[in-house]
Amino acid sequence: MPAAGNEVAARMTTEQTVERLVDATIKLLADKGPSEIKARSVAEAAQVSTIAMYYHLGGLRELLQAVVDKGFRELERAFEAIPPSDDPVDDLFAIALTCRRLAQDNPHLYDLMFGLSTRGTYRPLQDSTADATRRSLAFQAAYSHLVRACGRLVHSGRIRVDEDPEIVATQLWSCLHGFVTLELGGHFSHIPDTVDRILQAMTVNVLVGLGDTAERAKASHVRAITRLAQPDRL
Numbered sequence: 001m002p003a004a005g006n007e008v009a010a011r012m013t014t015e016q017t018v019e020r021l022v023d024a025t026i027k028l029l030a031d032k033g034p035s036e037i038k039a040r041s042v043a044e045a046a047q048v049s050t051i052a053m054y055y056h057l058g059g060l061r062e063l064l065q066a067v068v069d070k071g072f073r074e075l076e077r078a079f080e081a082i083p084p085s086d087d088p089v090d091d092l093f094a095i096a097l098t099c100r101r102l103a104q105d106n107p108h109l110y111d112l113m114f115g116l117s118t119r120g121t122y123r124p125l126q127d128s129t130a131d132a133t134r135r136s137l138a139f140q141a142a143y144s145h146l147v148r149a150c151g152r153l154v155h156s157g158r159i160r161v162d163e164d165p166e167i168v169a170t171q172l173w174s175c176l177h178g179f180v181t182l183e184l185g186g187h188f189s190h191i192p193d194t195v196d197r198i199l200q201a202m203t204v205n206v207l208v209g210l211g212d213t214a215e216r217a218k219a220s221h222v223r224a225i226t227r228l229a230q231p232d233r234l
Contacts (some may be wrong), residue, residue, distance in 0.1 A: 017056045020046040020064060025067045029108040037064070050100075064112065071113040072138035075102060081229060087152040088208065089220035094228055095146055096176045096199065099185075107184045113139075114177065123140040146173060159210035168210065175202050195225075 016058045024046035026051070028036045039060055043050040057063050075098075082094045103110040151165040157167070179199050204217040 001214065002014065013133065014056050017046075017048055017052055020048060021053055021057065022066050022204050023064060026070070026109055029067075029112065030106045033108050035084060045083070065107070068113050069136060069138040070140045072136065075099065076111075076138070077144060078102060080121065081131065085223070087220050088149050089212070089217055090224045090227065091149045092146070092153065092172060092198070093203065093221045093224035095149060096172070096203065097195070097224065097228055099176060100180050100195075100199070101182045102183060103140040109186070114181075115218055130212055143169070143173070158216065159207065159214045161231050163210060172203065175199075175206060191192070 021042060025037060025042050028042065028045055032230065037046055037060070039050050039053055042060075042063065043053050046053075053059075053063065057066065077093055078098050082091065082098060085091055085094075147166050147169045148166040153159055153168065154163050154165050156159060176199070179194075182188060183194060188198060191197060200218070200221045204221065207217040208214050
């Protein structure tokens with residue numbers, strides 16, 4: 001085989017090994033939580049040697065960064081799969097519900113993606129390509145869907161036209177992230193229908209504060225829930 005062919009084969013082997021290690025880590029997180037994420041347990045689940053993990057990735061912190069990046073790539077794909085509409089508030093709430101669903105599917109992965117894990121060994125490696133706010137490229141790709149939808153919201157005239165779309169995005173993202181985090185922690189277990197009574201009500205209040213009307217905001221939220229066609233997951 002030519003030298004170039006050897007290089008391609010080696011690269012594919014690395015990519016396949018890393019993918020197996022990342023997928024195994026995500027499954028272990030879902031099944032057993034972060035305490036099970038150790039070099040040996042991950043390598044065994046991926047059916048590779050621990051030496052292979054260190055050789056292809058460098059260590060556990062690098063593995064966790066790869067896991068975080070894959071989590072955000074999956075979040076981006078989920079956002080891309082949302083059927084587009086001509087209503088930016090509808091689209092924004094669809095994004096919120098999609099993020100919530102993915103968090104519920106693997107809460108430990110969500111914790112890791114957003115830096116909520118408390119044990120230092122489980123914190124992802126800071127990517128040298130991340131900016132001062134630690135935004136990885138994978139995070140930025142997912143988050144850009146929210147910012148673009150907020151740009152459409154500003155230009156639609158439903159909120160004040162002098163609002164900065166990215167600031168609006170950070171406000172809505174903060175509401176969503178706080179809600180998801182508290183819900184995953186069981187803090188709303190005594191409240192029925194948390195989507196309607198907390199998440200929807202909270203985002204409607206934010207939008208009204210930005211200049212929308214309560215009636216239009218509520219109607220958009222109802223359309224988003226209906227359009228996703230996954231009522232059993234809400």
